[in-house]
Amino acid sequence: GEDVEQSLFLSVREGDSSVINCTYTDSSSTYLYWYKQEPGAGLQLLTYIFSNMDMKQDQRLTVLLNKKDKHLSLRIADTQTGDSAIYFCAESITGNAGKSTFGDGTTLTVKP
């Protein structure tokens, strides 16, 4: 079945780069997503990558996909204290985001 795994915690210094990693099991995943959740809020879609791509860059965010190893990463350049949040990796098997499988989330703490 589908399973998505992430490390639970990451701590970085302000100004450094953050790299959040994710592994997934289902090779038929068509889209892979990164979401951000701040305390008391819903999930904010940050970016996504189609499974036939290796990399996607969007301003400070870079997504890398290694389809052979089923590994996805999110790099945040010049991390700021406002980036402190929980980051979720998710996969969509059917190409329909409406039924996504989520990881448990990585809590990113940015220290000044």
Next chain:
Amino acid sequence: KAGVTQTPRYLIKTRGQQVTLSCSPISGHRSVSWYQQTPGQGLQFLFEYFSETQRNKGNFPGRFSGRQFSNSRSEMNVSTLELGDSALYLCASSLVGVEQYFGPGTRLTVT
């Protein structure tokens, strides 16, 4: 454009009662999905509706049900509430099935 809205934002119910949560999607979005978020189980998919039809369903007991109206607004209902149903219930809407946008959630506490 207004985002996804969910009502109520907070709810306290007693075991055995039932509850109805509401979700209004982004204008023009026809797909609405529901997720349950708990510290122990994380984010779990409940069901998805598209054009008033349930298109996908997660692994939840029959006490959890939902529906979608012709204006795409959706409701989910939980009957015979249990303590374990305490969670943040998130609704998300989608236009073309690639990007999904979440509401702020309804925090349900069962006592």
